[in-house]
Amino acid sequence: MLNPDFDPEPVAVRIFRIHFVSKCKAPRCLERATIAAEKVDRAGRHVRQIELRDWHCEVVINRERAREMKIADQFQVARLKAGDFLESKKPNWGTMP
Numbered sequence: 001m002l003n004p005d006f007d008p009e010p011v012a013v014r015i016f017r018i019h020f021v022s023k024c025k026a027p028r029c030l031e032r033a034t035i036a037a038e039k040v041d042r043a044g045r046h047v048r049q050i051e052l053r054d055w056h057c058e059v060v061i062n063r064e065r066a067r068e069m070k071i072a073d074q075f076q077v078a079r080l081k082a083g084d085f086l087e088s089k090k091p092n093w094g095t096m097p
């Protein structure tokens with residue numbers, strides 16, 4: 001019996017630099033966001049995403065890591081999709097746009 005999961009549990013946070021204009025989603029922060037933190041399920045599918053500036057994204061990463069959430073930077077996304085999660089100590093932000 002097929003049992004589709006329509007409310008997938010996020011298991012990892014994908015981190016990547018954004019190139020569109022968005023305000024940091026941290027409460028009361030008025031800075032422009034530079035990074036997106038995208039929660040993905042076990043199959044690497046999008047669950048939800050927030051945009052943040054670097055500093056606030058680090059706060060989120062540390063919080064999610066404490067909850068046993070896997071963190072993958074943009075260079076690890078391919079492995080993420082294969083279900084092979086990698087833990088990066090410090091996300092690689094890439095170069096500023």
Ligand SMILES: [Zn+2]
Pocket residue numbers: 024025026029030031052053056
């Ligand atoms: Zn912020």
